[in-house]
Amino acid sequence: MALYNFKKIMVVPTSKEFIDITLSKTQRKTPTVVHKHYQIHRIRHFYMRKVKFTQQNYHDRLSQILTDFPKLDDIHPFYADLMNVLYDKDHYKLALGQINIAKNLIDNVSKDYVRLMKYGDSLYRCKQLKRAALGRMCTIMKRQKQSLEYLEQVRQHLSRLPTIDPNTRTLLLCGYPNVGKSSFINKVTRADVEVQPYAFTTKSLFVGHMDYKYLRWQVVDTPGILDHPLEERNTIEMQAITALAHLRSAVLYVMDVSEQCGQTLEQQLELFNNIRPLFANKPLLIVANKCDVKKISELTEEDQKIFADLTAEGISVIETSTLTEEGVMTVKTEACDKLLAHRVDGKMKGKKVHDVLNRLHLAVPAKRDEKARPPFIPEGARIGRKTMEVDAPKRKTERDLEVEMGDDYILDLQKYWDLMNQDEKYDVIPEIWEGHNIADYIDPDIMKEELKVKDEEMQEIRQLAKQIREKRKLKIVCSKDKDVHGPRLPRTVKKVERKTLEKEMGDLGLDMTGKDDSHYAVNARRSRSVGVAKKRKREASVVPTSRTRSQSASRPPRDQSGVRDPKMAKQAKKLMKNQQKDMNRQGKKGEADRHVFDLKPKHLFSGKRKSGTNDHR
Amino acid sequence: MCLLPQPQNEHIELHRKRHGQRLDHQERKRKKESREAHERSHKARKMIGLKAKLYHKQRHSEKIQMKKTLKMHEQRKTKQKNDDKTPEGAVPAYLLDREGQSRAKILSNMIKQKRKEKAGKWEVPLPKVRAQGETEVLKVIRTGKRQKKAWKRMVTKVCFVGDNFTRKPPKYERFIRPMGLRFKKAHVTHPELKATFCLPILGVKKNPSSPLYTTLGVITKGTVVEVNVSELGLVTQGGKVIWGKYAQVTNNPENDGCINAVLLV
Numbered sequence: 071m072a073l074y075n076f077k078k079i080m081v082v083p084t085s086k087e088f089i090d091i092t093l094s095k096t097q098r099k100t101p102t103v104v105h106k107h108y109q110i111h112r113i114r115h116f117y118m119r120k121v122k123f124t125q126q127n128y129h130d131r132l133s134q135i136l137t138d139f140p141k142l143d144d145i146h147p148f149y150a151d152l153m154n155v156l157y158d159k160d161h162y163k164l165a166l167g168q169i170n171i172a173k174n175l176i177d178n179v180s181k182d183y184v185r186l187m188k189y190g191d192s193l194y195r196c197k198q199l200k201r202a203a204l205g206r207m208c209t210i211m212k213r214q215k216q217s218l219e220y221l222e223q224v225r226q227h228l229s230r231l232p233t234i235d236p237n238t239r240t241l242l243l244c245g246y247p248n249v250g251k252s253s254f255i256n257k258v259t260r261a262d263v264e265v266q267p268y269a270f271t272t273k274s275l276f277v278g279h280m281d282y283k284y285l286r287w288q289v290v291d292t293p294g295i296l297d298h299p300l301e302e303r304n305t306i307e308m309q310a311i312t313a314l315a316h317l318r319s320a321v322l323y324v325m326d327v328s329e330q331c332g333q334t335l336e337q338q339l340e341l342f343n344n345i346r347p348l349f350a351n352k353p354l355l356i357v358a359n360k361c362d363v364k365k366i367s368e369l370t371e372e373d374q375k376i377f378a379d380l381t382a383e384g385i386s387v388i389e390t391s392t393l394t395e396e397g398v399m400t401v402k403t404e405a406c407d408k409l410l411a412h413r414v415d416g417k418m419k420g421k422k423v424h425d426v427l428n429r430l431h432l433a434v435p436a437k438r439d440e441k442a443r444p445p446f447i448p449e450g451a452r453i454g455r456k457t458m459e460v461d462a463p464k465r466k467t468e469r470d471l472e473v474e475m476g477d478d479y480i481l482d483l484q485k486y487w488d489l490m491n492q493d494e495k496y497d498v499i500p501e502i503w504e505g506h507n508i509a510d511y512i513d514p515d516i517m518k519e520e521l522k523v524k525d526e527e528m529q530e531i532r533q534l535a536k537q538i539r540e541k542r543k544l545k546i547v548c549s550k551d552k553d554v555h556g557p558r559l560p561r562t563v564k565k566v567e568r569k570t571l572e573k574e575m576g577d578l579g580l581d582m583t584g585k586d587d588s589h590y591a592v593n594a595r596r597s598r599s600v601g602v603a604k605k606r607k608r609e610a611s612v613v614p615t616s617r618t619r620s621q622s623a624s625r626p627p628r629d630q631s632g633v634r635d636p637k638m639a640k641q642a643k644k645l646m647k648n649q650q651k652d653m654n655r656q657g658k659k660g661e662a663d664r665h666v667f668d669l670k671p672k673h674l675f676s677g678k679r680k681s682g683t684n685d686h687r
Numbered sequence: 688m689c690l691l692p693q694p695q696n697e698h699i700e701l702h703r704k705r706h707g708q709r710l711d712h713q714e715r716k717r718k719k720e721s722r723e724a725h726e727r728s729h730k731a732r733k734m735i736g737l738k739a740k741l742y743h744k745q746r747h748s749e750k751i752q753m754k755k756t757l758k759m760h761e762q763r764k765t766k767q768k769n770d771d772k773t774p775e776g777a778v779p780a781y782l783l784d785r786e787g788q789s790r791a792k793i794l795s796n797m798i799k800q801k802r803k804e805k806a807g808k809w810e811v812p813l814p815k816v817r818a819q820g821e822t823e824v825l826k827v828i829r830t831g832k833r834q835k836k837a838w839k840r841m842v843t844k845v846c847f848v849g850d851n852f853t854r855k856p857p858k859y860e861r862f863i864r865p866m867g868l869r870f871k872k873a874h875v876t877h878p879e880l881k882a883t884f885c886l887p888i889l890g891v892k893k894n895p896s897s898p899l900y901t902t903l904g905v906i907t908k909g910t911v912v913e914v915n916v917s918e919l920g921l922v923t924q925g926g927k928v929i930w931g932k933y934a935q936v937t938n939n940p941e942n943d944g945c946i947n948a949v950l951l952v
Binding site: 097183185186188189194195198199202203230231232233260261262264273274276277278279 | 691692693694695696697698701704737738826843865867868939941942943944945
């Protein structure tokens, strides 16, 4: 079931704000420039657009208000009734109806004026028509001032209503004012309802949640009800009556035994009998509160007779005291059990149960012999259970100690430490010892390690391991000393001669004869290095004849020609790099690269021209 | 699923009641209030455009109200000489005979004015209106295979056609009165009651620009129209119910989209 959450309703603006927002939106979001000399259809379209835009905005906003507010016919009757009590159903419906009418009127105005604008033959005429149209729409909105104010107040109040699920398990508290309903709910749930000595402290419904038997329970606190007929009840009491009438819950009628609330027991009984019809079909429980002041057994005969009568009718009466918490748990468990039984009964009588029942089957294992096999409960659990039942005093908490000692209290967690040697509990542990940080050396398994160390075998293994480590380090150092070459080329860069390859492979045991057509031999022949494969006999080395060849050997490279000293060379290089910086930053390939990647950047060609230039807008 | 409590009903006020305000609440409030004047003036100086115009207008009216209240308060505190303690009509001695003269002057002026107006002329709220030329009121519609014929005219102003009006066959109609410009109701103001009613039009009595417009039913500013006043429940001295009266149009209906008229009593 959907949780009734009225917090998502949008804010309803006041009529003045509404008009301002819509008109300024029209002014900002539609084109603003039109001239007399434009073609007439363009002028017409310009003004028609404004009229339609304004109408669209009003329509949208008003529709949203109409859909956001809950329809009283569509929500659960509990909420419908509650809203009727709080906001008056007629007024609510009227206000929404007015908004609906306004929306239709605005639509009609826009339609009429757009139709008229088609006959506009000059800019002045179209402009006047647009002005008349917008003015009319805004006047319609001005008339809705009262409705909008009312709806805004309703929205604010609605958003703060507690979310009560009408279909789930609920306990409802009712009774005279000041009997202790709010104190009860404060004790049982985490709701923080205000408790004060004057009557009608609780002025509306409050909800709290609690757990019992792994289920979620709602507890609803109501304002007190006085004893007069239904017609005379005010809004606050009517909320309680609405909750009683519509929520399927267990009713806890709270009575004040000590009569501190200002009403006698007879009056409380009178009220009980008066609202009895509302308790039809609901599990009922009477809570006799404030029993720490006066117990039922201390009452007079007549008063005790009242409670006896009630018990005789079959309604359980439980004495409680929200001050000492006596009986609160009993009330809770009994009410919950009763309600659960009631609900289960109801469900069993219904039709839906059979679907579930058909699928459920409780399998009980068959006994194979006569041996008794009771459930095993460990001793600790048994003791725990016993203490829980007996409600033995719990062990003293630190908080209790603190309260006791007052100002003298010091938080001393070291007394709980579990050490082998109890005397060492309060020893001071240093942080740094002999230059080492003690925290680095903490090892939780240190006791085990210590014991291990004493073992003889382990000693020998350790000795051996130490030797191996030392030897290894020495070897590494020696090999490092041997390395005089420094960084070396990887093996694959060097060219491997055919005969070295064949020799090495032959040494290793491979048969390398007759490998002329092998892959490596063929490749070697095909490669360009002519000089290596065929060694021709040459005469004395021939001097190169062409000039370029000779000069290329003797001519200095261009970045070194004309440069006197390394300082100048460095400067020249720096100049070159500086010049390239700009081009590199723009991602250009070189000086000649004039390609523009984005001829029409979006930020220079979109948006209105306000106070920018062509370089920025 | 956690059992966190939800904020209900007046939780804000309850929290304030239980825990009070922030420790610096009063100081912050005082400072914020004193800053308001500076912020308002900053806003008023820096705002530009349409927003500024609207804001300044609103602020101006606010200031006028403030000044009025201040003045009112000041008046209560100080005593002022009441200048018109002398009753109306009481005149000092040296003005006694002149008074008679001025009254006589007023009477003769009235008579002169009445003589000026010719007999039989109605007293209408708008005696003179700008005459609307034909090019303004009637638009030329070209027809024919080559769009050369120009004998059709379309009315560009608001007009009224009767209930039993049927167009002539389109081929033969010379004056086109478009449906979008036909109006049946007018907003008529009663000059004495100062109330406005939306009354149906019965017919166009006279259009001051031209009798052609009267026959066509064109309604412009200054046109005298007959309206159905049975809604007002006026009765003649004889006991007969008045159901038609004349009213004069006071606005330009084609610019405003509605006909506003003043009842001629």
